Amino acid sequence: MxxxxxxxxxxxxxxxxxxxxxxxxxxxxxxxxxxxxxxxxxxxxxxxxxxxxxxxxxxxxxxxxxxxxxxxxxxxxxxxxxxxxxxxxxxxxxEERTSVLRRTPDDTDPAERPIVANADILVIVCSVTDPVPRPGLIDRCLVAAYDGGLSPVLCLTKTDLADPAPLIELYRPLGFPVLTTQPDCDLDPLLALLTDRVSVFFGHSGVGKSSLVNRLVPAADLAIGEVNAVTGRGRHTSSAAVALLLPGGGTVIDTPGVRSFGLGAVAPNRVLRAFSDLAAAAEHCQPGCEHLAPSPDCALDSAVRDGEADAARLASLRRLLAARGTPL
Ligand SMILES: Nc1nc2c(ncn2[C@@H]2O[C@H](COP(=O)(O)OP(=O)(O)OP(=O)(O)O)[C@@H](O)[C@H]2O)c(=O)[nH]1
Ligand SMILES: [Zn+2]
CATH class of the missing domain: 2.40.50.140 (Nucleic acid-binding proteins)
Known part of the structure; x- marks a missing residue:
């Protein structure tokens, strides 16, 4: 090295x-x-x-x-x-950071490390097929986004090949933007979210992340070329993130080689903060309640029983809480 x-x-x-x-x-x-x-x-x-x-x-x-x-x-x-x-x-x-995304430890690097600072948005890119979507990975990204101080956006790609409805049904109730893309689709809805903001794009290999970033930043290759001219090294020799300027204003950060984000010691309260409709009910839980499993001590169950909270939302929250700290 x-x-x-x-x-x-x-x-x-x-x-x-x-x-x-x-x-x-x-x-x-x-x-x-x-x-x-x-x-x-x-x-x-x-x-x-x-x-x-x-x-x-x-x-x-x-x-x-x-x-x-x-x-x-x-x-x-x-x-x-x-x-x-x-x-x-x-x-x-x-300078002090406003947000930070952390990479999951892996065999070569046992520490959970920050990889991107000060981003506003995490764009989770997931194909509806080829490769098959993995809700567990999406959930993990969501927790990392909430914990790092970023707003998530789910971008479902390859909707020309399969119906995105099941994933939309699963994630729309969580309250963040869920968008769909396919070749030659109108990217204005996505651009409207990204303009003048700093967004990080994450997606497993093959989901179409590069295709998307290249459409959003037509000069992406040029910009990467510039980076290479300065560092003297190619993008493909590095797994580091790289920041690109959106033509209409804003920054897109690509994360080649990043396989997942860390969840480490994410406090349940920080995940719960993203569920404003459940947070009030959770205040009636027993102290130290982890809200993880149905239990007489968890006020979220009674809120659902009494019709004050949505069962699907609670299931989503529990999926996110359970995703904390688990190996991928
Ligand atoms: N049918 C269809 N194919 C797509 C779509 N988006 C990307 N692809 C294809 O999927 C393959 C993978 O796309 P990439 O953009 O390279 O995917 P990636 O996520 O960047 O993958 P890596 O470069 O390995 O990180 C390519 O053959 C693309 O042409 C889409 O919306 N629909
Ligand atoms: Zn509880």
Whole structure:
């Protein structure tokens, strides 16, 4: 595996400043704000604020060694932010995150790691057939979205090949947008949700995620080419996420190679928050109730019995709660 780049790899242009170079310049008043659009083995591709076309390669400064930085993070850069070939800037600050999606641990990486920061929407791409849909995976994505602070959107693809109605029936009651797509369909309903927002696209191999992203971001290949020009590495050699600009405004983050999202220690209350119609009833549960199985102590069962809550909604909630912490 390649050596991780660090601050010592940053080229300091001689004569650029008369100030002595110190290891720490705590205020970094002249730091340039940027968003991380690609990550590859310790090297970060960043897009500085007002000039979307310019990409700057950066490495973490010394004080940032222990700070996780992922695609979508808002950061501050110092040093050579010209973005010219071979130039490396130094990443000196990461702003607070508004949301974070975590990847499920796997055999090669036992830790649950953040993969995308500050996204507003998780678009769960699922084909109605070929490959067959897996509601368990959709549920897992939903929990990860709610727990990470993202709003979910379910996008059912390949509706030219099979009827999406069963999946729509299953998920429409949950209250988030459920859309359908097929080749040459009108993407305006999806675009209406994504414009001016930051969305993450997740889907298992073969569901049609790339087809969808390429239709939404016609210049996707070009943008990825730009990232490659800076990092010097191809998209396919990396499983990292990559951020693309929507022509009409907004950002689409593709997650090639990400197989699932972590559910780790997601507190039931955070899942319940997504079910506003059940949350009030759950306040009458016994303290510590996990709302998992039908029980005399769980007020959700009596709410359904009394007609105050919908049985299908409760079943959905229990499916999400049960999906926590289970291996895929
Ligand atoms: N019939 C039909 N085929 C589709 C649709 N969307 C995608 N496909 C086809 O499904 C196959 C997989 O599509 P991709 O876009 O490569 O799927 P992906 O999810 O990105 O898969 P990976 O690239 O492996 O991650 C391709 O042959 C597409 O042409 C659809 O809506 N209907
Ligand atoms: Zn309960």
């Amino acid at each position: 390649a050596r991780e780049l660090d601050e010592d790899d940053v080229r300091v242009r001689p004569g650029r400043s008369s100030r002595p170079r110190t290891r720490e310049r705590p205020d970094h008043a002249e730091a340039v704000p940027a968003v991380v659009v690609g990550v590859d083995r310790g090297r970060y591709t960043c897009r500085p604020g007002p000039t979307p076309q310019r990409l700057v390669a950066a490495v973490r400064g010394g004080s940032m060694r222990r700070t996780s930085v992922v695609v979508g993070d808002r950061v501050a850069l110092v040093g050579d932010v010209s973005g010219t070939s071979g130039a490396l800037a130094r990443l000196v600050r990461r």
